[in-house]
Amino acid sequence: MMDLTPDRLVEMYGCMRLIRRFENKVVEMVNTNEIPGTTHEYVGQEAVAVGVCAALREADGITSTHRGHGHILAKGGDPRRVMAELFGRADGYNRGRGGSMHIADLALGIYGANGLVGAGTPIACGAALAAKREGRGRVVTSFFGDGAINQGVVHEAMNLAAIWKLPVVFVCENNSYAITASIRDMLAISRIADRAAAYGFPGEQVDGMDVLAVHAAAARAVAWGPDVKAPPLGAGATLPGKEVFVDLARLIDVEAEIARKRQELEKLDWLVAAKRKKLANEDFVARAPEAVVNKERESLKELEQQHASTSAVLDQMVALEVPRKADDA
Ligand SMILES: Cc1ncc(C[n+]2csc(CCOP(=O)(O)OP(=O)(O)O)c2C)c(N)n1
Ligand SMILES: [Mg+2]
Numbered sequence: 001m002m003d004l005t006p007d008r009l010v011e012m013y014g015c016m017r018l019i020r021r022f023e024n025k026v027v028e029m030v031n032t033n034e035i036p037g038t039t040h041e042y043v044g045q046e047a048v049a050v051g052v053c054a055a056l057r058e059a060d061g062i063t064s065t066h067r068g069h070g071h072i073l074a075k076g077g078d079p080r081r082v083m084a085e086l087f088g089r090a091d092g093y094n095r096g097r098g099g100s101m102h103i104a105d106l107a108l109g110i111y112g113a114n115g116l117v118g119a120g121t122p123i124a125c126g127a128a129l130a131a132k133r134e135g136r137g138r139v140v141t142s143f144f145g146d147g148a149i150n151q152g153v154v155h156e157a158m159n160l161a162a163i164w165k166l167p168v169v170f171v172c173e174n175n176s177y178a179i180t181a182s183i184r185d186m187l188a189i190s191r192i193a194d195r196a197a198a199y200g201f202p203g204e205q206v207d208g209m210d211v212l213a214v215h216a217a218a219a220r221a222v223a224w225g226p227d228v229k230a231p232p233l234g235a236g237a238t239l240p241g242k243e244v245f246v247d248l249a250r251l252i253d254v255e256a257e258i259a260r261k262r263q264e265l266e267k268l269d270w271l272v273a274a275k276r277k278k279l280a281n282e283d284f285v286a287r288a289p290e291a292v293v294n295k296e297r298e299s300l301k302e303l304e305q306q307h308a309s310t311s312a313v314l315d316q317m318v319a320l321e322v323p324r325k326a327d328d329a
Pocket of ligand 2: 145146147173174175176177178179
């Protein structure tokens with residue numbers, strides 16, 4: 001458990017609870033349209049953000065993803081200011097202008113959540129270059145999902161971190177899916193962590209459901225810095241970069257996702273039928289002003305398009321729902 005005192009463990013547990021409660025509340029308020037825009041919740045991945053951030057010092061930095069609330073809270077973000085940002089309020093982290101996917105706070109070393117998959121990795125390299133020049137031993141951790149691993153920019157960032165020996169910790173949160181794309185269809189090797197060897201720095205795979213295992217791996221990665229002579233993990237003395245790959249393979253409940261999509265489709269079925277019925281009513285078409293009828297026709301067209309795309313996504317999800325392999329259990 002390394003340097004984790006009982007108080008620290010309680011603090012980490014409290015932070016995971018805070019993230020879970022925060023996110024559940026967000027879902028509730030998104031569903032009632034109180035929160036505008038799009039949000040992606042971190043429910044189920046709490047142990048990753050908390051395990052990693054517990055290994056960071058206040059001065060260390062992070063870059064986050066489209067699923068960033070958990071990272072920000074774990075890095076010391078004030079839940080009230082994060083929530084205010086989601087509401088678009090002036091007392092939010094970015095005066096309500098950024099919303100869920102752009103929360104940043106330089107004072108806390110949070111160099112931004114990011115709506116672009118993989119885009120946090122080069123930002124982390126830039127921040128790490130600054131940290132290296134500063135020479136105080138700060139590190140920058142870049143969180144990204146399994147959906148980012150085939151992005152060109154992630155490859156470039158990892159290679160740059162390696163050749164420039166930047167103090168970056170790359171944390172891949174592998175929850176098996178990038179929306180509907182299964183990791184099994186996107187990767188020919190079984191462990192994302194094995195890619196680290198190609199860049200020339202060590203990669204570790206840890207169970208993302210185990211906060212202590214995540215913390216220990218992150219602490220090992222963070223411990224190697226420009227001011228540390230001997231790198232851990234038995235790698236070469238010129239070891240550049242650091243990498244922790246977190247495996248959350250047990251996280252996604254595909255069946256529940258499919259059930260939710262089916263419900264959405266049923267609602268759209270009903271809305272399309274109701275709109276068609278209205279437009280089939282000759283009395284309504286004859287009496288209502290032309291502009292009103294045209295608006296109804298446009299709205300029917302939009303609903304039909306929405307129905308078609310939801311139906312296509314559902315078909316894709318059903319097709320992708322491959323039985324889990326025994327070793328995933
Ligand atoms: C460059 C880019 N391509 C596509 C998208 C659309 N998009 C949003 S989230 C997402 C999937 C991300 O999956 P992953 O990185 O595994 O994160 P997860 O949602 O599983 O946490 C995609 C493709 C995007 N935001 N940015
Ligand atoms: Mg994913």
